[in-house]
Amino acid sequence: MSEQQAESLRERKKRRTRQSIIDVAHALFHDNDYDTTTVEAIAAGAEVSVRTFFRYFANKEEVALAPLDEMGELTLAALRRRPADEPPLTALRAAVLDAWTIMSPDGESLRHYTDHLLPIGKASALAGAVQNRVVALGDRFALEFVEGDDAGGPQPRTDLHASLAAFAFLAAVQVAVRAWCASDSNDPADLVATALTCLDSLVVERNSAHRA
Amino acid sequence: MSEQQAESLRERKKRRTRQSIIDVAHALFHDNDYDTTTVEAIAAGAEVSVRTFFRYFANKEEVALAPLDEMGELTLAALRRRPADEPPLTALRAAVLDAWTIMSPDGESLRHYTDHLLPIGKASALAGAVQNRVVALGDRFALEFVEGDDAGGPQPRTDLHASLAAFAFLAAVQVAVRAWCASDSNDPADLVATALTCLDSLVVERNSAHRA
DNA sequence: GGAATATATGGCACGAACTGCCACATGGCA
DNA sequence: TGCCATGTGGCAGTTCGTGCCATATATTCC
Structure with missing residues (x-):
């Protein structure tokens, strides 16, 4: 019953990045509104480019x-x-x-x-x-x-x-x-x-x- | 029981413009897709500016x-x-x-x-x-x-x-x-x-x- | 009929959400 | 070490949608 430790470094990084984006996004949504928080701000908070944000989530709604x-x-x-x-x-x-x-x-x-x-x-x-x-x-x-x-x-x-x-x-x-x-x-x-x-x-x- | 013929010229024109936008829009939606038809095309078809389109409808969805x-x-x-x-x-x-x-x-x-x-x-x-x-x-x-x-x-x-x-x-x-x-x-x-x-x-x- | 007023329209600049494309970097593997 | 796959960033471009101001068209009052 070993956990699937076959999670490569790449996958670990991706998972962490994804979670980071979610966390940052929801923190911003909480502070401001959903509408007023820009993808740019989310990306900046998660330390990724806007382009990368859209590789993880098809749109702003999805992360919300x-x-x-x-x-x-x-x-x-x-x-x-x-x-x-x-x-x-x-x-x-x-x-x-x-x-x-x-x-x-x-x-x-x-x-x-x-x-x-x-x-x-x-x-x-x-x-x-x-x-x-x-x-x-x-x-x-x-x-x-x-x-x-x-x-x-x-x-x-x-x-x-x-x-x-x-x-x-x-x-x-x-x-x-x-x-x-x-x-x-x-x-x-x-x-x-x-x-x-x-x-x-x-x-x-x-x-x-x-x-x- | 006279119909409210008190519809001013302004209101008549607005009604016609609105209907024209709707008609043109749905014709375009029918020919192409909803996504691929631009507001610009709809406005052009209805012979109004894009800015005016958005005065009649808050967004593209609304006309659809x-x-x-x-x-x-x-x-x-x-x-x-x-x-x-x-x-x-x-x-x-x-x-x-x-x-x-x-x-x-x-x-x-x-x-x-x-x-x-x-x-x-x-x-x-x-x-x-x-x-x-x-x-x-x-x-x-x-x-x-x-x-x-x-x-x-x-x-x-x-x-x-x-x-x-x-x-x-x-x-x-x-x-x-x-x-x-x-x-x-x-x-x-x-x-x-x-x-x-x-x-x-x-x-x-x-x-x-x-x-x- | 004509002036004053209200309202509809157009054009422009701008912000924000996405997307395609290409160059670069990083992880996986022999 | 070197090759290949894949993740990332930057940039230009499209589309939706909004604020602002000038202009054109209707309405009203005299």
């Missing part, structure tokens, strides 16, 4: 949303660990909880993530980019369900169902995150509570609409 | 998504016409159908809209902007429900419920639109059918997840 991507990957990994026969929404709900719990056995790692969340929520210029990630993530979630399904070929109806579950779920999480950002609380526990409320309300709301 | 905004307004107006005591999802479902039917008593107006939809769906650079509109629209939908509610002050739970309904609904519509764009059909009727399937599946899916 790196933590979000990380969380997405974590959730996807958690989803894959769920039993294959579990209903989509149940699995997704369990997956976020897993991901958030993994990040915060002590409650601190999740805070590290939520610390990035607020500035992202405030920066309206990032809203579009955030939604792009959400859509991409939703597609990957949906893919898990059609692949995990019994049918061999992806029938259109199955596809729709899987996408529906994924995107309704993501909508609920987003509503929760937005509500949490809008509130004056910065306690990660509140975020979890709000998310659970939303996910549960999803079911109730749906049923009442169905009955009406 | 003008038809989408129009559809959003139509749906919102249809929603307001629904009875106040109708459950959110029921009202929303009826509202889109109304909006789409209004646009297409003959089936042609809706086609005019769907014609714009495909290029928008293809242009990945627009995805973020699209999602921005969706979020803004979702908030306005949600506002209708908390305002129309019996309670005077907006309780947090009510807010969450209203947002949830709005965004789950929008998620379903988006899944349908995306599926329709991905399919080789360009028949508006198929879009309507897919949307209905999604909205119905939303309920079924939810129930099964609830039972599991």
Whole structure:
């Protein structure tokens, strides 16, 4: 079980440079705004040229949303660990909880993530980019369900169902995150509570609409 | 009941200029891509300066998504016409159908809209902007429900419920639109059918997840 | 009708986000 | 040590988007 120590010097340097860019960028985003911080300033802080910055990140948004991507990957990994026969929404709900719990056995790692969340929520210029990630993530979630399904070929109806579950779920999480950002609380526990409320309300709301 | 003929010459000219920009822009988007068509080309086609273009539209995205905004307004107006005591999802479902039917008593107006939809769906650079509109629209939908509610002050739970309904609904519509764009059909009727399937599946899916 | 006023437009300079290209430096490997 | 792959920097150039000021066109008041 040796860690892959086969990480060459080159790769180590790249990893460090990348992390340095992320750290500097988020520090600047915190101090000033996302919009007002220039790529030039970030590059200078990380001691790389602007050209090199764009070799690590395709655009300014990407470095801002790196933590979000990380969380997405974590959730996807958690989803894959769920039993294959579990209903989509149940699995997704369990997956976020897993991901958030993994990040915060002590409650601190999740805070590290939520610390990035607020500035992202405030920066309206990032809203579009955030939604792009959400859509991409939703597609990957949906893919898990059609692949995990019994049918061999992806029938259109199955596809729709899987996408529906994924995107309704993501909508609920987003509503929760937005509500949490809008509130004056910065306690990660509140975020979890709000998310659970939303996910549960999803079911109730749906049923009442169905009955009406 | 005289039409407001009090539209001054200035306003008429502005309206014409605005429409001209939109028309030229979408024609160019259709011929080339969204990304490759420059604002300069659009402005030249509409016979205005680039500076004037940016007085009519804050950015290139805005002119591309003008038809989408129009559809959003139509749906919102249809929603307001629904009875106040109708459950959110029921009202929303009826509202889109109304909006789409209004646009297409003959089936042609809706086609005019769907014609714009495909290029928008293809242009990945627009995805973020699209999602921005969706979020803004979702908030306005949600506002209708908390305002129309019996309670005077907006309780947090009510807010969450209203947002949830709005965004789950929008998620379903988006899944349908995306599926329709991905399919080789360009028949508006198929879009309507897919949307209905999604909205119905939303309920079924939810129930099964609830039972599991 | 004509002067005073408001508003729309155009042109210019400028900042910031990216990109392509080429020269150079640095790490990996025989 | 020397060769090759790859990472880096600099520079010119394109596009989006904004502030500023001069000018042209509409509106209003006399």
